[in-house]
Amino acid sequence: MSGEQIGLWAGLILTLMVFSYLLGDNFLYRIAIYCFVGLTAGYTLVVTVESVLVPWLRGTLLSPESGVGGMTIGLIPFILGLLLLFKTSSRIGRASNIAIAFLIGVGTAVALVGAIAGTILPLAAATGSAVRVDVLSGFLLFLGVACTLVYFQHMAQRSANGQIRRRLVIRAAAGVGRIFVILTLGALYAGAILTSLTIFSERISYILSRIMGG
Numbered sequence: 001m002s003g004e005q006i007g008l009w010a011g012l013i014l015t016l017m018v019f020s021y022l023l024g025d026n027f028l029y030r031i032a033i034y035c036f037v038g039l040t041a042g043y044t045l046v047v048t049v050e051s052v053l054v055p056w057l058r059g060t061l062l063s064p065e066s067g068v069g070g071m072t073i074g075l076i077p078f079i080l081g082l083l084l085l086f087k088t089s090s091r092i093g094r095a096s097n098i099a100i101a102f103l104i105g106v107g108t109a110v111a112l113v114g115a116i117a118g119t120i121l122p123l124a125a126a127t128g129s130a131v132r133v134d135v136l137s138g139f140l141l142f143l144g145v146a147c148t149l150v151y152f153q154h155m156a157q158r159s160a161n162g163q164i165r166r167r168l169v170i171r172a173a174a175g176v177g178r179i180f181v182i183l184t185l186g187a188l189y190a191g192a193i194l195t196s197l198t199i200f201s202e203r204i205s206y207i208l209s210r211i212m213g214g
Contacts, residue, residue, distance in 0.1 A: 009211065011207055012207045015200070015207070018032045061074040061075070080103075084099045084100070126141070146173070147173045148180050149177070
């Protein structure tokens with residue numbers, strides 16, 4: 001048996017082990033997940049070292065053309081990483097808050113810019129285009145977005161008897177938004193099932209064809 005056939009058989013077995021989760025959580029599924037997580041962690045480590053750390057060191061600390069400023073910039077990620085290691089210490093653990101604050105700040109800024117540029121602005125543009133092309137479709141799109149946003153806000157008022165309730169208009173809009181959320185999640189779940197079954201059938205067909213043909 002060649003190395004390629006061994007890899008195909010291993011892929012077939014791991015695929016069946018992963019899809020055994022459809023029958024419930026079992027040790028075969030957990031073994032496959034452990035293998036996947038371990039291989040992913042190892043691969044990520046190798047890629048990070050070869051594609052990020054080594055080029056960064058060569059371009060900053062190890063570069064003969066880097067001055068004091070370049071070497072300082074090159075040390076910043078390693079200093080922040082070192083501070084994260086102090087998180088387990090009770091005495092100097094607060095020093096790691098600097099690195100955590102830096103990570104949260106950068107991550108929040110990137111996520112905010114991505115949400116505005118990649119979601120909000122395209123959605124607003126698509127809504128405007130839909131209104132110009134089809135008034136009904138544009139209205140439904142706007143209604144779904146607006147009511148869904150209302151559904152996820154929790155502003156309420158305290159009534160005279162002490163109960164905290166939303167206004168009637170807000171409750172009605174939130175109810176419509178809940179319907180849109182349910183329909184969206186149902187469509188996504190159905191699409192995920194169909195995609196999984198398609199991938200499963202194509203994968204099994206490919207592996208079996210290669211094994212039988214080999």
